[in-house]
Amino acid sequence: MNRAAAFFRKVLLMLGFYLSLIDEPDDKEKFAEIFRSYGNMMFSKAMSILHNAALAEEAVQESFLKIAKNISKISEPNCSKTAAFIVIIVRNTALDMLKSEHINDTEPLDEAIPDISSDVLSHIISSDGYSALMNAVGELDSIYSDILMLKLVYGYDTLSISKLMKIPVKTADSRIYRGKKLLMTKLEELYGTEKSGKQ
Structure with a gap:
């Protein structure tokens, strides 16, 4: 929990960078709400897959980057549809990192x-x-x-x-x-x- 809190203090500094990738003010607002609402859950999900805090941090940062690039696809930040979308992104990002050392199984x-x-x-x-x-x-x-x-x-x-x-x-x-x-x-x-x- 302390590790997650320390991580989000660090990631908070990245929020400005993520927001700079988004053009529309409404989309910036949506992203900020997602950032506040789902950050801890994303870190926990990444940790449950990677079992390594540094890798989990990297997975969450990469996931936020993907969310920022796809923010226009999200209509409502706090709903089950958005939560499912975010879980899919962070899970697949973490799994991709886990597989990166192995031959990609197509x-x-x-x-x-x-x-x-x-x-x-x-x-x-x-x-x-x-x-x-x-x-x-x-x-x-x-x-x-x-x-x-x-x-x-x-x-x-x-x-x-x-x-x-x-x-x-x-x-x-x-x-x-x-x-x-x-x-x-x-x-x-x-x-x-x-x-x-x-x-």
């Missing part, structure tokens, strides 16, 4: 990935089942839930996701494809589908 695909459209998924997204969809996404392994949150909730395209998560575009495509398949299976278990029995 998921190659031998063929083009088809676009998956599902009546079940479309129905859930367009109906009042949004919270059910988010619960189903949350039950997936984080390798898929994080990427689906960025794709389905925040509307990021594959290239933006690959940059944010520091993974190859092909890997992002692969995880989106596999994540959607897993999500559809889970949603079909919950909601069923009339069409599955028809030929």
